[in-house]
Amino acid sequence: MAPCITSRNESVFVTFRVSDNFRFALRRKRERRRRKKATAMAMKATISLPLTSSSSRHSLASSSSCSSLKQLIQFPLQQQQQVRFDTSRSISTTCRSVSASMSIQETPLKSMKSSFLDRKESGFLHFVKYHGLGNDFILVDNRDSLEPKVTPEQAVKLCDRNFGVGADGVIFAMPGTNGTDYTMRIFNSDGSEPEMCGNGVRCFARFIAELDDLHGKHSFTVHTGAGLIVPEIQDDGKVRVDMGQPILVASDVPTKLAATKDQAVIGAALEVDGVNWNVTCVSMGNPHCVTFGSTDCQALQVDDLNLSDVGPKFEHHEVFPARTNTEFVQVFSRSHLKMRVWERGAGATLACGTGACAVVVAAVLEGRSERCCTVDLPGGPLEIEWKEEDNHIYMTGPAEVVFYGSAPL
Numbered sequence: 001m002a003p004c005i006t007s008r009n010e011s012v013f014v015t016f017r018v019s020d021n022f023r024f025a026l027r028r029k030r031e032r033r034r035r036k037k038a039t040a041m042a043m044k045a046t047i048s049l050p051l052t053s054s055s056s057r058h059s060l061a062s063s064s065s066c067s068s069l070k071q072l073i074q075f076p077l078q079q080q081q082q083v084r085f086d087t088s089r090s091i092s093t094t095c096r097s098v099s100a101s102m103s104i105q106e107t108p109l110k111s112m113k114s115s116f117l118d119r120k121e122s123g124f125l126h127f128v129k130y131h132g133l134g135n136d137f138i139l140v141d142n143r144d145s146l147e148p149k150v151t152p153e154q155a156v157k158l159c160d161r162n163f164g165v166g167a168d169g170v171i172f173a174m175p176g177t178n179g180t181d182y183t184m185r186i187f188n189s190d191g192s193e194p195e196m197c198g199n200g201v202r203c204f205a206r207f208i209a210e211l212d213d214l215h216g217k218h219s220f221t222v223h224t225g226a227g228l229i230v231p232e233i234q235d236d237g238k239v240r241v242d243m244g245q246p247i248l249v250a251s252d253v254p255t256k257l258a259a260t261k262d263q264a265v266i267g268a269a270l271e272v273d274g275v276n277w278n279v280t281c282v283s284m285g286n287p288h289c290v291t292f293g294s295t296d297c298q299a300l301q302v303d304d305l306n307l308s309d310v311g312p313k314f315e316h317h318e319v320f321p322a323r324t325n326t327e328f329v330q331v332f333s334r335s336h337l338k339m340r341v342w343e344r345g346a347g348a349t350l351a352c353g354t355g356a357c358a359v360v361v362a363a364v365l366e367g368r369s370e371r372c373c374t375v376d377l378p379g380g381p382l383e384i385e386w387k388e389e390d391n392h393i394y395m396t397g398p399a400e401v402v403f404y405g406s407a408p409l
C-alpha cells in the first residue's frame with residue numbers, strides 16, 4: 001500500500017497505513033545505546049542514517065531516496081503511522097531525494113478517527129458514511145445547530161452516485177428538542193425532507209455512539225418529524241428502535257383513498273396504470289402504500305417486478321398528496337415476509353425500515369401474518385414486532401460504518 005506524501009510549510013508528511021504485510025525495519029543507531037530492549041511499541045529499525053535527538057518521539061535524520069524508505073519497521077498492526085520529514089528544501093513531487101529529519105508519530109487508529117470526527121475546516125463537509133442493510137446515508141455532526149449544514153440542493157449533489165459521494169440520503173445529528181437527547185433530520189437523495197427514516201435512525205444511533213465514544217448498550221431519545229423515536233444500541237451492535245405507533249386514519253397517512261374499515265384503508269382497490277392493486281395504507285410518520293398483489297395476481301413474486309416502471313406510478317399517484325413509499329410484499333409464512341420497496345424521493349433502495357414496519361402492520365390488518373415477523377429485504381432481514389400491549393412497533397437490525405470522508409461544499 002503506497003504511502004501518501006504531502007508537504008506543508010517545509011515539512012513533508014508521509015502517511016501510510018501499516019497492514020500485516022507492510023513492514024519497515026529501521027535500526028536506530030543512537031537510540032540503541034539508550035534502550036535495552038525494544039518495547040512493544042518501539043520500532044526495530046535499521047537505517048543507514050545519523051539520528052538527531054529532537055523529542056521523546058523517535059527522531060531520525062535521514063538522507064535517502066524514496067526507494068531507501070522501503071525499510072522495515074515492526075509496528076503493532078493496529079497502528080496508523082504518520083512519518084514526518086523536516087526538510088531543509090522542498091521535496092520534489094517525484095521524491096528523487098530527501099534530506100530530512102524524520103520523526104515517527106505513533107497515532108493509534110482510534111485517535112486518528114476521533115481527530116477526523118473533530119475536523120471542522122470551513123468549505124468542506126466532514127461526514128461519516130453508514131448503511132443499514134444497504135440503505136446508505138451520509139451522516140453529518142450537526143449538534144451545534146438546528147440549521148442543517150447542507151442544503152437540499154447540496155444533498156442532491158452529495159447523494160449522486162456518479163458525481164458525488166453516493167447515498168440514499170443525508171442525515172443530520174442535531175441538538176435535542178423539547179427535552180430529547182437529539183433531533184434527527186434527513187434529506188432524501190432527491191432533496192425532499194421526509195418525516196422519518198428507520199434504517200437511518202439506526203445509523204444515527206451508531207453515529208452518536210461513535211461521536212461520544214460510547215460502547216455497549218445505549219439508548220437515546222430522538223426528536224424526528226414522526227415524533228419521539230427511541231433507538232437502543234444492543235450489546236451485539238444491532239440497534240432496536242421503538243418506532244412509535246402506526247397511523248392508520250386515511251387522511252393522516254395521507255391518502256385520498258376511501259377508508260374501508262375504522263377510517264383506515266385496508267385491502268382497498270387502487271388502479272395504477274390499468275392494473276387493479278389491493279393496497280393498505282400506513283403511516284410511520286411517513287406515508288406507505290403496501291400491496292400483496294393485484295386482482296390479476298393475488299400472490300406477488302416480488303423479484304419479478306419491474307420496480308423502476310411501477311414504483312414511480314405509485315409514488316406520484318394522485319391519491320397520495322404527499323407522494324408515497326410503496327412496498328410490494330410476498331408472504332412466505334405468518335412470521336416471514338419478503339418485500340421490495342420503491343421509496344418516495346429515493347427510488348428503489350435495498351432496504352426501508354419504516355417500510356418494513358408498515359408491511360407488518362398491513363399484513364396483520366389483512367390477516368396475513370402474526371405481529372412478530374422477519375422481513376426480508378434485498379439488503380438483508382429486519383426483525384419487526386407490532387406489540388399489542390402498547391401498540392408500538394419495534395424494529396431491530398444492523399447499522400454499519402462504511403467510511404469517513406470530506407467533500408467540498
Ligand SMILES: N[C@H](CCC[C@H](N)C(=O)O)C(=O)O
Nearest residue numbers: 194197198199286352353354
Ligand atoms: N424515502 C423515505 C424516507 C426514508 C425511509 C427509509 N429509508 C427508511 O429506512 O425508513 C420517505 O420519503 O418517506
